[in-house]
Amino acid sequence: MKDANNLDSLKLREDQLKARKGELSRLIGEAKKNGSDAGELIVEMGVVSAEFKEVTGKIKDFKKAQRQQVGQSSDVLSDGPPDKAKQAEKLQQIVEEVSSAPQILGLAVKAFRVVEVDAEPGLRASWEEYVDQHLQASPYHKLWVKSFVESVYGHPCRFICALDESNRVVGILPLTQLNSRLFGNFIVSAPYFNYGGILADSKQVAQMLLADAVRWRDQVGASHIELRHLTTSNLGLPQRTEKLTFWLALPEREEELWLSFKPKIRAQIKRPQKEGAEITIGGAELLNDFYAVFARNMRDLGTPVYGKNFFHGFLSSYGESARVVIGRLNKTVVACAIVIGYGRRMEIPWASTLQEANSSGINMLMYWEILKFSIHQKYQIFDFGRCTEGSGTYKFKQQWGATPVRLHWDYGLAEGRDAPKLNPDNPKFKLVIAVWKRLPVWLTNTVGPLLVKYLP
Structure with a gap:
């Protein structure tokens, strides 16, 4: 029990140091970009990195000692005790690489214009290539989503991309408008799926894409834009992280x-x-x-x-x-x-x-x-x-x-609007849910699709 507690303490400290390293990296980048003095931050980064290396080394030594004590062989393919050390290390390396990668990269890249993907020849291929190389990309950033949503539900879609001075794609944002009397008028990236939002090479590019989306939001009278980011975007938008x-x-x-x-x-x-x-x-x-x-x-x-x-x-x-x-x-x-x-x-x-x-x-x-x-x-x-x-x-x-x-969903709210509450945990839907459970399946199969097409 004591050994387990020691390992838990080390893992907790590892998580704390890892989080602080990420925060310091962001602060140093912002300081350099703004021309501020980042000396103290850099010194702290060195101290934190040294302790992080020491803690991870202790965890590895601890796990190695555990495996030697158990006497487990990696060649045994039975119901014996599992070798979790190798799996844990891979989990940390692979999952953290993707899940903690920035949604918006910190490159010194400028966008000169924002256009819809079908506005010019060749942009569709460039869009797909851009998505495929971005660590935070999901299958729902791909162009098949546009044709799928338009053909199945007929919702308006605007898939916009930012181009630099050489017409190279430096950011993308897939948008879909859902508009109904029952659930309201809003824009989502991307509806029906878990991921979406902005992919961009810099914050300036992301802000240009967001500004274009806001113009469309106001043009169609939508209440908000929902951006389903995996990690925080640092765009300063209202955010929900309960999912x-x-x-x-x-x-x-x-x-x-x-x-x-x-x-x-x-x-x-x-x-x-x-x-x-x-x-x-x-x-x-x-x-x-x-x-x-x-x-x-x-x-x-x-x-x-x-x-x-x-x-x-x-x-x-x-x-x-x-x-x-x-x-x-x-x-x-x-x-x-x-x-x-x-x-x-x-x-x-x-x-x-x-x-x-x-x-x-x-x-x-x-x-x-x-x-x-x-x-x-x-x-x-x-x-x-x-x-x-x-x-x-x-x-x-x-x-x-x-x-x-943890998922990070950002909201571009129209003036005077609050973040939406279209979810089954909303108390006002409790009665509707209770009634729905008692309906025959043939009826819910008939009525349900007419409703759910407007639910994100």
Whole structure:
């Protein structure tokens, strides 16, 4: 117990020092940019960096001693004690590299104009190349989202990019307007998905993109712009950070991941296998099975469901890197998910299990099969999708050993407007949710898609 407490103390101090290093780096950059004296900050950075190196060294030594004490061999592929040290180091390196990278780079880059992506020949290819090279990019920054949203829901989209004096793309911002009498008029980057917002080479470029978005907001009479950033943008906008996701670093072999799980998790995965549970991973041919489970589960949660055409359009627009997963228990489909891969990351934006099947543990088996699939497809990070801290979903994702990553959503509010509260936790929706849970599935499948197209 004492050893565990010592390790926890070291990890806590490591996190504190890492956070301070990031803050000092930002302050030094700002001081240099403003022509201010950064001497004291640089001195403190040296002290903090030295202590950080000392603490990380102690953690490595501590873990090495633990492994030697246990006598664990990395060649053992059984239910023995997992070698978590290597996995933890990889988690720190890979997850931190992506999740802490700046949304807006600190380069000395200026934008000379902002244009829509379809305004000039060749910009679409330049847009895609820019997104692919940016560490904070998500699949929802890509241009397929524009054609998908326009074709499925007909919402107005403005995908704008900033160009420098040589017409090189130095920043992008995908925008979609949602306008309805029931939920209001607002702009989102990007609706329906967890990520979006500005990608830019400098703060000046980001401010130009934001200014163009604000002009469109005021032109169409929208109440706000919602920018779904992963990390803080430092744009000085009102921000919400209550939502999180979980990222799990994936090893090269599934056996390594299996050994990293606690015995309780491994037992929960094995149990449904003994009951004849089966998991299938495929394409659009599984969509009907997926939708039958997903639509019913959304009704049970009191949430309007997307139409089947939404998912069909999603799969058609994105291509082979999006896969459908279904879980059968006694030959009956009771669990489902859709996963999407981009860059180094596999994400699970939608997943459901029928309530009566929860006790079987088939959702544990389904997630394990998806994690295995992700490893075989050579992805390095698994993204469990967003949730609210402390919720049941939060605890389910946390148990896999994943790292919580806090989301930063910025709001460009029109004058006199407050940040929106379009979420199921809003007390004014409690009665509606309670009624929705009691409606027949055929009715929620008819009415739900008409509502959810205007919900971000």
